Amino acid sequence: MNKKPGYVFVWPIGTRIIHWMMAFSFVTAFITSFYEHLLHDHVALGFIFLTIIIYRIIWGFIGPQYATFNTFKLKPTQLKHYFVEKIQNRWRKVPAGHNPASSWFTIWALGVGSVIVASGLLLYGVQEAKGLLMDLNTTHSHYMGLLTMIHKYGSYLFLTWVILHITGVMIEQFWHKTDMVFAMVTGYKKTEGDDTTVKTGLAIFAFTTIFIAVGTYFFVVSSNYNFLTLRKYTNINYEEQHPVFYKSCGDDCHKVYPPFLLPEKSWKRIVDDMDNHFGEEITEANISLSNQASIREFLYDNSAEHSTREASIKTMKSLGNRRPKAITKTAYWRETHKHIPKSAYKDKKIKDKSDCWNCHKDFENGVLDDMLIIYKK
Numbered sequence: 001m002n003k004k005p006g007y008v009f010v011w012p013i014g015t016r017i018i019h020w021m022m023a024f025s026f027v028t029a030f031i032t033s034f035y036e037h038l039l040h041d042h043v044a045l046g047f048i049f050l051t052i053i054i055y056r057i058i059w060g061f062i063g064p065q066y067a068t069f070n071t072f073k074l075k076p077t078q079l080k081h082y083f084v085e086k087i088q089n090r091w092r093k094v095p096a097g098h099n100p101a102s103s104w105f106t107i108w109a110l111g112v113g114s115v116i117v118a119s120g121l122l123l124y125g126v127q128e129a130k131g132l133l134m135d136l137n138t139t140h141s142h143y144m145g146l147l148t149m150i151h152k153y154g155s156y157l158f159l160t161w162v163i164l165h166i167t168g169v170m171i172e173q174f175w176h177k178t179d180m181v182f183a184m185v186t187g188y189k190k191t192e193g194d195d196t197t198v199k200t201g202l203a204i205f206a207f208t209t210i211f212i213a214v215g216t217y218f219f220v221v222s223s224n225y226n227f228l229t230l231r232k233y234t235n236i237n238y239e240e241q242h243p244v245f246y247k248s249c250g251d252d253c254h255k256v257y258p259p260f261l262l263p264e265k266s267w268k269r270i271v272d273d274m275d276n277h278f279g280e281e282i283t284e285a286n287i288s289l290s291n292q293a294s295i296r297e298f299l300y301d302n303s304a305e306h307s308t309r310e311a312s313i314k315t316m317k318s319l320g321n322r323r324p325k326a327i328t329k330t331a332y333w334r335e336t337h338k339h340i341p342k343s344a345y346k347d348k349k350i351k352d353k354s355d356c357w358n359c360h361k362d363f364e365n366g367v368l369d370d371m372l373i374i375y376k377k
């Protein structure tokens with residue numbers, strides 16, 4: 001006997017919550033991905049998505065009726081029949097569980113979803129030098145571009161899927177009038193079949209997953225650096241590493257610029273041209289020749305070529321053969337700062353685009369962290 005006449009109970013509460021958590025985490029992670037300073041939130045949302053994807057795959061094997069993969073209708077003839085019937089018969093009966101289109105849809109979504117979370121985790125280590133895989137930054141930095149592409153286009157593919165899915169549901173709702181929209185809210189589908197039941201063990205599994213997903217999200221957002229978001233590159237003590245560099249290049253006029261932000265030949269052009277150092281003349285009286293030589297060596301040894309940090313790799317890539325004298329002349333810098341309005345530099349607290357430390361906390365300590373961008377639009 002069905003609890004509600006004319007309807008079948010197909011989606012238990014755990015399934016519904018998980019469905020909406022997946023939708024919510026994907027959409028919000030997608031939106032936050034467009035903002036560098038929201039990377040931390042993006043990652044926290046990604047962890048929800050990751051937990052749900054893993055859960056759904058396991059659920060496909062052990063879950064209740066209508067959820068398991070062995071009830072999926074994956075034969076091409078079934079898919080064809082589904083669409084033919086859909087077009088020919090507006091009032092056809094829908095199955096209680098997954099129809100052929102939604103069976104395929106789920107398999108594809110889980111596949112693409114897995115690619116997104118795997119590439120995201122790798123990218124977090126390889127590019128951002130953060131999290132459990134942060135050490136991959138030194139060994140696998142050449143995969144930065146490829147991983148970014150996979151992560152990005154995987155997400156676009158998933159988004160396309162989401163749009164198709166919503167379109168399909170709307171057609172069901174308004175053309176076939178099967179009340180599909182409400183099925184994922186109430187759990188009931190207007191069709192024939194047996195109500196589903198969830199065994200206690202499975203219900204505990206579903207609610208534990210929900211708890212882990214939400215818990216991980218709050219764990220990540222509530223602290224800057226924990227074991228999931230630990231950073232490889234922490235503050236560099238330039239004063240200790242090279243006191244002459246620290247004193248001469250970062251005391252009187254401006255703070256120190258981390259050497260890894262420019263290639264060797266750019267530093268060479270800067271040090272060779274002390275008579276005209278961005279409009280100032282620097283003489284031996286300011287920095288002795290031997291100190292200049294020592295600074296030069298330090299800059300060369302720590303230039304962008306010797307670093308696998310995201311900023312170094314991307315700066316080098318954007319430069320090609322060019323070796324500009326200023327960081328703000330690199331294509332990478334221009335690209336990452338193109339959204340900042342000119343008026344921002346009129347702010348007394350920011351002053352000039354070359355005063356990086358006014359917008360990037362700990363800049364002078366060699367840290368460029370998306371979480372430490374203090375400029376807010």
Ligand code: HEC
Pocket residue numbers: 034035036037261310311327328336337340344345350352353354355356357358359360368369370373375
């Ligand atoms: C007006 C404030 C401001 C100034 C000044 C500024 N930045 Fe930024 N910077 C930002 C913002 C905001 C972003 C993030 C843009 C986004 O959200 O996509 C950013 C992003 C970056 C990034 C890429 C993201 C990252 O954290 O790896 C780098 C590298 C960077 N800045 C370096 C510099 C350097 C070097 C200077 C000085 C020459 C500088 N910035 C000056 C505001 C500033």
